[in-house]
Amino acid sequence: MIFFRKISTMSLESAKKVASIKAVDAFLKSNSVIGIGSGSTIVYAVERIAELVKNHHWKIQCVPTSFQAKQLIHKYDLPLTDLEANPELDLCIDGADEVDDNLNLIKGGGGCLLQEKIVASCAKTLVIVADYTKNSTYLGEQYKKGIPIEVVPMCYLPIIKKIQENFGGTVTLRMAQSKAGPVITDNGNFIIDWFVLDPKFNWEKLNTELLLMPGVVETGLFINMAFKAYFGLPDGSVKIQVRKDQYEDEA
C-alpha cells in the first residue's frame, strides 16, 4: 500500500515538473520581466528559469507574487524587482488549483491569490503550469476545497453571512494548521472558502458581484486572464490548452 502511494506522489511531482519545463522553455526570453507565481508547481518553473538564465547568460527580472515566491527568487539567485520599478511585465507564470476548459481558474488554495492576481494583471501573458489533477471541464469538477476569497479581518463574519444568504452554499474561515486561529495572508488579511461549486454559475458575473462587497479584497476566481495552460500528464507528456478567444500562434 505504502509502495503504491509513493509511486502516485512521484508521478504527480513529475507531472508538475514536465509541465513547468515545457512552459518555461516556450515562453522565457532574455531581457524580460517575469512574474513568479506561488505554490508547489512553480518551484519547478523557477528551477528551469534559473537553469536557462545561467546556461544562456540571459537577463531577466522577477516580480514575486508572495513571500514564498520572493524566497524562491532569492534561493535561485534571480534578480528581484517589483511593480514600482517594472509596472509592466512580459510574462507571468503561475500554478492553479483548477483550470476549466476555457482557462478560467481557481487560485488561492495556498492563500496567495491577491498578489498573484495583481501581478498577473500587469503581465502581457499569463501562463499556467499544473499537473493533470487540475485539468477540468468546469470549475469545481475536481477541486473540492471551495473558492478562496481574501477579506479584511474585521468583516469576515458579515461577508460570510452575506455570501451564504445571497448566493447559497457554505463559507468557512480558513484556519491555520500550525498556529491557533485563522490563516493570515501575506497582506494581513483572512481567507474564507466558499463551498458552492455549481457548474451553471456565470463565474464572471459572480466574481464581479463578490468584488463589489465592501471588505472583499480579492477572489481566487481568475476569469479570462490566462492565455495558455500546460498540464503534465501521468505518462510524462504535456497537454497544452489555449483560451478559446486567443489567437494560437505557438503549439
Ligand SMILES: O=C[C@H](O)[C@H](O)[C@H](O)COP(=O)(O)O
Ligand atoms: O495560493 C496559492 C496559489 O494560487 C497556487 O498557485 C495554487 O494553489 C496552486 O498551487 P500548487 O502548484 O501547489 O498546486
